[in-house]
Amino acid sequence: MYFKDSEELKKILGGFFEKAAADKDLAKEFAKSKLLIRFNYTEPELSITLDMTDGENIVVTYNDNEKVPEVDMSMKADTAHKFWLGKLNLTMAITRKLMIVKGPVPKVLAFIPVLKPAYQMYKDYLKEIGREDLIEVE
């Protein structure tokens, strides 16, 4: 496991989403999808909800059971980490049940090209917080 517990996962992956949310241009690009998406992570457990329904901003919340997501994506935290490093093919991950999507799959697939700039941003972010050790993964 790349993340030792939920707290570390929240700090690293959650921190990354919050950084993306703070970048107005990137947030606007993401939010074009107008998605309300929840990532349910296991090993360790955490759920992160990204609310982009206003088409302009990303609102990040944790273990949020109040907002009803349009798309629910369940995966191991390690899978998510590899994905944000750009080292996991999303269509392959869905086929192999590494990611389970509940909700409109086309919306998720259509979202992929928008995410590409974020892969480099995630690597830069890991360096910035002193976690270069997480960049090289199998």
Place this chain on the structure above:
Amino acid sequence: MGLPEFAMFYLPTRILFGIGIVRDFTGELQDLKANRPFVVTDKTIRSLGLVDYVLEGLKSNGVEVAGIFDEVPQDSSVRIVSKVADLFKESNADSFLAIGGGSVIDTAKGANIIAKMGGDLVRDFSGTNILTEPLFPLIVIPTTSGTGSEVTNAAVIYDEDSNTKLEFVDRFITPSMAVLDPNMTKSMPPKVTAFTGLDALTHAIEAFVDVDATPFSDMFAKEAISIITSHLINVLKDGTNLEERGWMSIGATLAGVAFSHSECGIVHGIAHSLGAVHRVPHGIANAIILPYGMEYNLPVKEEKFAELAKVLGVYDKDKTDLENGKLAIDAIRKFEESVASLSNLPLRLRDVGVTLDTFELIAEKTIVDGTAAYNPREETIEGIIEILNKAY
């Protein structure tokens, strides 16, 4: 060609083929423990006598159906699916028997989910790979040679509440058995034969060049392309020719196996948008867009298109891959023109009610269609509008 990054082949469907085989496949039904099937079909199929043709055969072999639902509309919906699931449960059936085209088959797939699992189709099961256990046996008898749904792990069902088409992708909804009998497709009129056949050809060609294509899907795609381009014209010349009908059934099913593994791309994406904006029937939209979608993808898949030229018998060893790719596209264009001349099939967007002022909207919808992720060349608004202009 490079080694694929990843490949998986999975086909749980038993495929039976034979002229007259729908009259007796009771042995295979028993293997599946399908002793009281519930029939899902539509009014047209029933009025053509196709349902009775199957049921008489089953009855004479000792199989009684538990019930029949024959009101599946052209586009399957969540409401219809729920109704079918309720009737299935009330009838004490042990399996589904779908007799029809894509909408009928997808209705049976959706009904099978809630008949077995309970719950709410949209809230609990829309998405990918959500199911955790096998459903009831689903036997499919296609009455068109086009959708390939008899062997795919997907269903598209319209949700009235959200006004959207929902996708269900799961290995457990793949039919247990597909029974292909040319007697069941012989009543298709020429135009339907033409656009369902070109729909199947589009499945095969897009599956062959898409990003997730593998040697496994290629094998099915190439054979499907070869069969469809060799037999569709003959079927249009004589729709009663069961041998030619039989080849088309096989070709469409092979194409279904191919795209079930590597998906479709920009042609289907545009066809979905043309359906949403202008109600252009799916098969016709695919037929119109296919050669232009191929042209769009050619620069990034020259080697694959050159291989396609070999399949189509137009390969020239003295030409480059790019040149051979163009020969393949020309061959498909000429093939479609021959099909159109025999079936009155429109091949221009202007002839199916599409207007120039909607191109921007169609392009915007296409670029967010799920198929965009599988297209080998990145889709752009400008690129899609160029395709639409060429096809107009």
